[in-house]
Amino acid sequence: MGTTHGPHRVALWAGAITVGAAAALTATAPALAAPVQVAGGSLDWGFKASFRTYVSTGNGNPPIATKDGATRNSDGTFDFPVTSGTFDAAAGTAEVKYGGTVVFSYPAHLFEITVANPTLVVDGDGTGSLKADVDLEANNGTTDQHLDQAEIATLVTTAPTVDGSSISFSNLAATLTASGASAFAGFYTAGTALDPVTASASASATDPTDPTDPTDPDPTGPGTGSASQTIKAAVTGGALTLTSSGSQVALSAATPGQTATGNLNAVTVSDLRGTNSGWDLVGQVTDFTSAAGGSIPANNLGWTPSASVATSSLQSAAGVRNAVTPGSPAAPGSGLGGSKTLCKAETGSSLGSSTCGAALELGVPESSAAGEYSAVLTLTLA
Template structure:
């Protein structure tokens, strides 16, 4: 079963709701402890081929290595720097010749698994103490990097390595993993970057005559930043501009003089140009048309009041399918339908994102948040100015992913129906019982 709790709150343009917790029934048994993986030295069988000139047979032995990274929680697109430390090689100096310092160069690969597959080439400097003939190689350190390309847990295992010696002769000892892949030594959890923009503005008035000043009060901007205040006319910026400086708490108060009669809103942003993802507003503003009425005529004025950006849910509980102990597999379900209403008018789109907690089961056992994936779908109601787009299918995770969105445009708004198929990857020997996690949706 999946039991879900729900809460919602609207703050400015932002709405968050806890929409679901999956309580998953799994057949009886015991839970196998999760394998240690963070910076863990691992042993693995290795088959080494000494250089032919040494006249030695192949060597089958045990290597010990560990993988470390500079960032265990990158976002997709971030570069992760990797260090492969071979603390014990299965082979040794293949000759009877003593080697002087700094003549040994190691090369290797790190094997990626899980959410991202492939290999990383790593290499080390010539940095070794003097070695006696047939002496054991010292610990060898190699470095490289990769770009996180997929959200979720990415495992790193030590792979094949080559030890090159440059003294008298150029010799290579080539060692391969006997039963690849080697055990996992490190895991990084990559998340989809879901930017949080808390910047907000409030206007001292919502209308005024041409040339009137309106007080703009801002909050949650970067302390000390120069903030541009500007009028907007649909998707375009008008010539009405002013600047303010955010104080130590990120707030400001300034006056913008509005002359353009086509102005429909006011925005505030940092940087050289307006970016709706990091700006505040638009806050609705109307310029009064005080053009004189000709004799014998009557001026007729009608108005449309802007509404809000909101969402509702068809329910707050999701029941997912059970899986059997010993088999594991995917526990599936469907997100309760979310209805988004964008009744603000103007030119700003919206984004609906989600993140999930770990699933907690019997005795505090857990299924990691990155094991939940979704396949989003989004439908636009007839007549809506905007068209929504479903997010990319894949892991949700604790850092979040996009469920659906609608872009900025000359005219935006409408009603949208958002759904998603859910799938939780359950390990074969997870403890029997119910597992619950909380999926939180945020509309901005």
Template structure:
């Protein structure tokens, strides 16, 4: 008999954690003339690899995916990460700086019972010293969770304070883990450990730094509602921001989180320093200027199927950092109007609002016991695992994994059949959404043969981040190989399913 117990956490004496530290092995470089004023940081990037050995270890695990970047952070070809500038301040007289960067990196290893999230790193420079701050969250089924916000997790050998205005950079800079960082991660790394180097830039106002982005549209008013081509000229943009990804130049209404809700826009053109001009692309000059055109009309159907009427709602030429970046320093909104705006007699619109609160991630199992048929020694007893139902109602598409592990089979007379003798053939399907939402995707785990089976945790089914919302049914054919040496008797084991 096999009994299934849903939701029980493993009790191994193991605690997983990781820490990132940024450090400086060369001096910081400041470009531009000196100034006594504190200025806002208007752009820049931070590139850092966390710790190469840790990335290699996590990449070999069963996370889905093992390493993911979001909210503007990107994964580079060599496995390091780039975070875009989100602001901060720099005092050109003293060199003191708080350079803030956005983005999130998640390390996931379900079979080793941990997920580590690192977000929003900050380079802090003051009084001849430098440090790295960050938000770090550790979620584990083996111990209590850890959560810190903008904690100083590494010291940086800065080589002094970078003065002047314009662009400040640090290249291939080394770091040392602090006591606070080691404590936050329960000693997974020791105080003083060296971690991967970091390179960063930030640009402050004045001096040789770029001006604030500005856009001029010609013509910007009285356009023919049936269609017109407008000329868009930009200045003050940063060609190096966000790893040189450039900006999108678009037309449509202004909506919340416009950088991720591009489906409402009528037309979008990508402008970057490396582009050759086409209908969909144009070039961003080295001095931060560009000139391009957009074909627009007053009424169109957006990519969600919604009718947009720019004579009834205000529409804009909108610029924003490319590739979903969290950097808002490249945002501009220039209004455009059409002839007859506000005088139409046909349509009326009402704005409908609703609040979606989100729900839980839950696991249900159709039964608590599976009776396999009696077999003789050397044969395989097969049966069906009761279906497990996973419902991801969180609305975050954060991904999930359902894994199983079985204990040894024992009999009342002292017989033992090793846990690895139980194998399975997983299956998984998504349940149709009656409200016509986009269905999530689910992948069955790998087949495990008797003899190399469930003595270790194995995935029954998984759903990757970005497509995990919905309801899913996961099952398996169970195959118990009975050794020729097993003593006769009735055997039982406990199979534990864990959702994370």
């Protein structure tokens, strides 16, 4: 990697931020109201791109192999076919087992690591986990460790996409747990960001209407001929959702010692749960890294949050308050390396939709190498 100091023209700096939006969820899907058995689907995961790169350059024969049903995707990630499980689209929960084994071997570094049989657990509150069997055999037989369906990663889960009798999750942010880290002999620590997880599951059969169920509508029922009509509307709790108006942010160019600026894509929080129980939207960014190996610590990204209630032409009942407050500004240097509030609504004033955004400032240390840097900002709604 080279630096561009001296009397050169201004070095071109670009910061790109990818925004991963994540939300607690209660998706409604009437046809899949109860937990259903899973019959099909697959889980796509690369474990960690930098680990694949590291192992691929080694002397394994082959360095990375798949078996027991797992296959390699063209982008280098892995596909694990479904074996069993259940999901409840209405509750937004799932526990789905996938099968297959990936073997990473690096004889010159004295290790072979297998990652097998991942299980996706989605708790329905915006969190989840990935369990797997992970074996480490290293140092000529002196290290031999086996994890059996251990929780190796925590997940930030989004609402599933429901398509008929199938659900899918796309690019769930994954973070290595302490037990997952234990399989990598100290080369990774708990909290290390892993590749995002994409998974699908389809139901074995659905039975949306039951002819013997008295609550199912009867299309042949007689009319009453009444002269007056009472109109009833059941307002059922919907979802607490987060949508982002974009997934990429390009910051302005800057030279070392300067600040690159830009704006977060606006995100909309819709609290349609009807419970008025409040929510908190927090953000945290990874370190910025460049292809040449440069790094700008996450804390150098500061923001000034903004928030407003989304207006509607409908009238709210008297006394109902919907208020959203922006989080405190965080300056570059003491910014988003840790989780910070972008915006929040207190209990008692969280009915409806709000829009949140932020002005971003990336302080580029004078010691930085030139290059195109990027980081992932994850927003989590709870």
